[in-house]
Amino acid sequence: MHEVFTKSMARNIYYGGSLFFILLFLALTFDSQTAIATRDNHENLTPQVAAGKRLWETNNCVGCHTLLGEGAYFAPELGNVYKRMGENKEAIKVWIKTRPVDGVPGRRSMPQFNFTEEQLDNIAEFLKYTSEINTNNWPPNIQG
Ligand code: HEC
Structure with a gap:
């Protein structure tokens, strides 16, 4: 047919x-x-984390760094920096606090932001928070 x-x-x-x-x-x-x-582990979204995110935005960290893959490729990924630094908020604070004003000769360097202790705490809380978001293991390695 x-x-x-x-x-x-x-x-x-x-x-x-x-x-x-x-x-x-x-x-x-x-x-x-x-x-x-x-x-997104929003139950850990404290006012400190929110304040840290605001500092992240107003200081244009994303102009040099990526956060969970979003941002610029001048400086290391920071979504997992809390884990990279041994789950140590103090280490993050010390790093940001001790950046030399004139940079490090011969290296890409990070500015000195002159943050207060409270601002450093907020940023560290924010970076801890981002490291705890379930991203299906992104970034794929600890270096970011
Ligand atoms: C002008 C570019 C620039 C800006 C803006 C910047 N950074 Fe950085 N940052 C760098 C560079 C470059 C490095 C790596 C330097 C090195 O390894 O010596 C770095 C490293 C870091 C590290 C250590 C990363 C690691 O894996 O060891 C942290 C934490 C960090 N930055 C946080 C921040 C935060 C928070 C902000 C915003 C308040 C910020 N950075 C803004 C350039 C920048």
Whole structure:
């Protein structure tokens, strides 16, 4: 028998296919939204972390560093710096505090920001917080 591809068959494929992929899109969007809510560890989002994020933004750290892959490639990734520095907030604070005003000769160097002790605490809390976000193990190695 001679098979005929009719207009109504074409229409059914068009509407059926569209409906299928719209539903798939909605289901995956819902899945992403529910997964993200369990991963951002928002229960640890303290006022200190928020203040640290504000310092991160107002001092343009992202102009040199990446944070979880987002930012500039001049300086090391900082999403996991808390882990890289042995889960030690003090080490992060000391690093930021001791940057020489004139830079380090022959090296890419980081500015001296003259932060107060409280600001350093906030930044360290923020970097601890970012290191605890479930990112499916991004960055892939400890160096970032
Ligand atoms: C002008 C560019 C620049 C800016 C802006 C900058 N940094 Fe850096 N930072 C660097 C460079 C370069 C290094 C690596 C230096 C080295 O290894 O000697 C570094 C290293 C670091 C490290 C140590 C990383 C490691 O793995 O050892 C931390 C922590 C850090 N920066 C935090 C910050 C924070 C927080 C800010 C914003 C307040 C900031 N940086 C802004 C250039 C910058």
